[in-house]
Amino acid sequence: xxxGFLLDPQTPVSVALTTRFREASSGxxxxxxxxxxxxxxxRNVSTGLLLSYxxxxxxxxxxxxxxxxxxWHGVVLRTQMEERLIEGADRAELRIRPRIQYGxxxxxxxxxxxxxxxxxxxxHQRGDDSDPxxxxxxxxxxxxxxxxxxxxxxxxVMYRPRHGEPDRISHIPQxxxxxxx
Numbered sequence: 001x002x003x004g005f006l007l008d009p010q011t012p013v014s015v016a017l018t019t020r021f022r023e024a025s026s027g028x029x030x031x032x033x034x035x036x037x038x039x040x041x042x043r044n045v046s047t048g049l050l051l052s053y054x055x056x057x058x059x060x061x062x063x064x065x066x067x068x069x070x071x072w073h074g075v076v077l078r079t080q081m082e083e084r085l086i087e088g089a090d091r092a093e094l095r096i097r098p099r100i101q102y103g104x105x106x107x108x109x110x111x112x113x114x115x116x117x118x119x120x121x122x123x124h125q126r127g128d129d130s131d132p133x134x135x136x137x138x139x140x141x142x143x144x145x146x147x148x149x150x151x152x153x154x155x156x157v158m159y160r161p162r163h164g165e166p167d168r169i170s171h172i173p174q175x176x177x178x179x180x181x
Contacts (some may be wrong), residue, residue: 010040028057044071061086076101086124093124113139134160140174152176 004014013036020030036050045068052063065082077100084093101114120132140154154174161167 007037011037012040013037031055045069046071059087074102074104076103084124089124090126091122091124094121095119096121108143110142111139112142113137131161131163134158138174142176145177148179150176150178152178 003016004012006012014034016032016034018032018034020032022029031054033053034050036048038046038048040046048067048069050063050065050067052065054061054063062085063082064085065080067078067080069076069078078098080097080099082095082097084095086093095118097116097118099114099116101112103110103112105111114137116136118134118136123130123132136156136158138154138156140152142150142152145151152175154176156170156172156174158170158172159167160170
């Protein structure tokens with residue numbers, strides 16, 4: 001479920017409640033509650049704040065983050081600075097997440113592709129020396145369905161290099177049905 005409203009013409013606010021169903025080998029299902037706002041500074045530049053609450057099988061995590069985005073002819077360059085406040089952790093984890101994205105309309109479809117690099121600046125566990133970076137590459141196609149509903153299908157690949165172990169590659173098919181109010 002998702003919804004949104006305008007605080008003023010340059011400040012949209014959105015709220016979303018979603019569930020991620022995962023295979024047992026990928027961990028437990030997750031429920032996410034997200035609230036975000038952006039401030040449109042110019043036609044092509046915005047800043048934003050977001051707070052995400054993630055619940056997984058009895059444990060929780062809160063993620064406040066800030067972002068800066070530049071848009072130009074379907075291309076979006078975005079950088080997020082994210083904090084992860086994980087239940088039982090020694091301290092907050094800090095990450096930076098730059099992303100490049102391109103989106104375009106093809107007939108009644110909207111096609112989006114992106115590449116994102118996530119780098120962990122500080123682990124939530126003291127002494128954690130695991131590899132701090134990973135990549136995500138994704139593509140999705142969405143289409144209006146009926147009465148404000150939209151359907152989307154996508155695919156994401158995550159690549160996580162791991163020092164001293166085989167690198168981890170995850171293949172993530174995605175299906176979404178959303179309703180705009």
